[in-house]
Amino acid sequence: MTGHAEWRDPVAVRRLAGEIARLDPGRPVKLMHVCGTHENAICRHGLRDLLPPWVRLVAGPGCPVCVCPAAEIDLAIRAAKAGAIVTTFGDVARVPARTTLMEARAAGADARVVYSVADAALFAAANPGREVVFFAVGFETTACTTAAVLRSGAPRNFSIIASHRYVPPALDALLATPDIGLDGFLLPGHATSVTGLHAYAPLAARHGVPMVVGGFEPVDVMVALRDLLARVGDGRGEAANAYRRAVRDDGNPAAMSAIFDVFELRDAAWRGIGTIPGSGLGLAPAHASRDATARLGLAPDPAIPDAEPGCRCGDVLLGRVEPEDCPLFGSACEPDNPVGPCMVAIEGTCQARYRHRGHA
Numbered sequence: 001m002t003g004h005a006e007w008r009d010p011v012a013v014r015r016l017a018g019e020i021a022r023l024d025p026g027r028p029v030k031l032m033h034v035c036g037t038h039e040n041a042i043c044r045h046g047l048r049d050l051l052p053p054w055v056r057l058v059a060g061p062g063c064p065v066c067v068c069p070a071a072e073i074d075l076a077i078r079a080a081k082a083g084a085i086v087t088t089f090g091d092v093a094r095v096p097a098r099t100t101l102m103e104a105r106a107a108g109a110d111a112r113v114v115y116s117v118a119d120a121a122l123f124a125a126a127n128p129g130r131e132v133v134f135f136a137v138g139f140e141t142t143a144c145t146t147a148a149v150l151r152s153g154a155p156r157n158f159s160i161i162a163s164h165r166y167v168p169p170a171l172d173a174l175l176a177t178p179d180i181g182l183d184g185f186l187l188p189g190h191a192t193s194v195t196g197l198h199a200y201a202p203l204a205a206r207h208g209v210p211m212v213v214g215g216f217e218p219v220d221v222m223v224a225l226r227d228l229l230a231r232v233g234d235g236r237g238e239a240a241n242a243y244r245r246a247v248r249d250d251g252n253p254a255a256m257s258a259i260f261d262v263f264e265l266r267d268a269a270w271r272g273i274g275t276i277p278g279s280g281l282g283l284a285p286a287h288a289s290r291d292a293t294a295r296l297g298l299a300p301d302p303a304i305p306d307a308e309p310g311c312r313c314g315d316v317l318l319g320r321v322e323p324e325d326c327p328l329f330g331s332a333c334e335p336d337n338p339v340g341p342c343m344v345a346i347e348g349t350c351q352a353r354y355r356h357r358g359h360a
Contacts, residue, residue, distance in 0.1 A: 007217030016222035017050040023226070025233045029055050030181055031225070032174070032319050034062035034167060035188035036347020037216050043356035045218045055229070058319035059352075061170055062188055064138045065089075065345035066317060067270040070097035071300040072163045075293055076135040077101055079161065080109035082296050085127065087112050087120040088135035091345040094338070097304055101135075117142075117149045117160075124158035133292040136160045139167050140194040143281050144255035147262035150287055159292035164281035165268060167191050168199050173276045175207045180318060184228045186221070187213035189243050194259075196251025200239040208237035215243040262287050271306045271341060272314025313340035316349050323350040330354060 006012070033039065039059045042048060048057055061067050074097040080086040081104065090113045093101040105111040114120045117134050124132035132155075136146045143164040150160070167188065174180055187200060192213045204211045210231035214224025224242040231238065241247055259281065268280025283291050293299065307313060311333070312326040323329050323342065333339035335351050342350035 007219045021052045023229045029183045032060040033186035034060040036063040039352045059349040061317040063347040065091045066341040069269045069271045070304045073097040077104045080111045084131040084133045085110045087114045121154045124155040134160045137163045139191045141190045147258040169279040185211040197249045204239040211239045311340040313342040323353045
């Protein structure tokens with residue numbers, strides 16, 4: 001087999017499902033992944049249906065757009081209303097706060113969708129008479145690109161609203177939350193390719209909970225789940241790599257160096273979850289001049305609620321409930337008319353379930 005075929009082989013997937021079934025520890029097991037791409041792959045290929053009934057695989061806070069607090073989205077909207085050109089990714093523009101960036105644009109604010117932070121910096125260079133703000137949302141995979149642009153000498157009229165989040169502290173917080181009851185983590189392949197597996201090894205050892213990084217093809221996911229469940233059964237609280245063609249134990253040192261040159265870890269709010277210590281990436285003092293909120297004199301409004309009445313995005317992000325358990329799912333809340341962020345983003349658990357599980 002060539003290309004991706006070996007990672008999509010249905011015979012291999014069925015064989016792995018059998019191997020997983022034979023790992024039955026004689027009790028229910030609850031696993032969590034923290035990656036929207038994993039959720040889409042799992043739903044698209046029907047992988048949950050291949051797992052034995054004693055395994056429950058839930059989606060955690062793996063969608064960076066979904067965990068972006070309403071108060072930070074509101075900052076971006078107010079920056080646009082204050083006269084700045086606000087740039088961000090397409091999914092972010094549709095996430096609700098008091099309103100959305102898309103709705104603010106329809107009302108006259110200057111908000112624009114870009115494909116990357118580099119595009120936003122080029123846009124600033126082409127508009128030297130305007131303040132161009134990049135609303136910087138994402139985990140380590142996008143934080144390193146924001147850092148690279150700021151280190152390279154972006155135009156003077158370019159600034160950011162930093163809403164980047166760092167994944168390892170979020171897993172630490174989840175494991176310290178007793179009512180969630182997790183037996184293991186399927187680690188995100190994209191983010192771990194930047195941080196490296198070594199960022200998770202101390203967490204796994206301290207909590208006695210295994211963690212395995214996996215890729216995104218069906219065989220990738222099933223191999224990672226098999227390796228994870230083997231460790232659950234043996235009681236091995238360790239971090240392991242089932243995605244070696246993309247992830248190294250030390251990750252991407254150059255990318256991590258850029259991140260921690262430009263940013264520093266701070267306590268940060270995760271929408272629907274609360275404040276997680278050391279999980280935010282705020283601008284370091286040497287780059288504080290790029291802070292759009294300071295340039296524009298803006299401060300977060302703590303009165304903005306993260307969730308509309310009836311929306312259970314927070315519980316979905318914590319793996320407490322499935323999207324289908326939310327009373328709004330598929331009726332009042334759908335991709336064309338989302339109530340909560342989990343239905344907005346392509347990486348959102350609710351949208352993935354809606355699109356891939358017969359609701360579309």
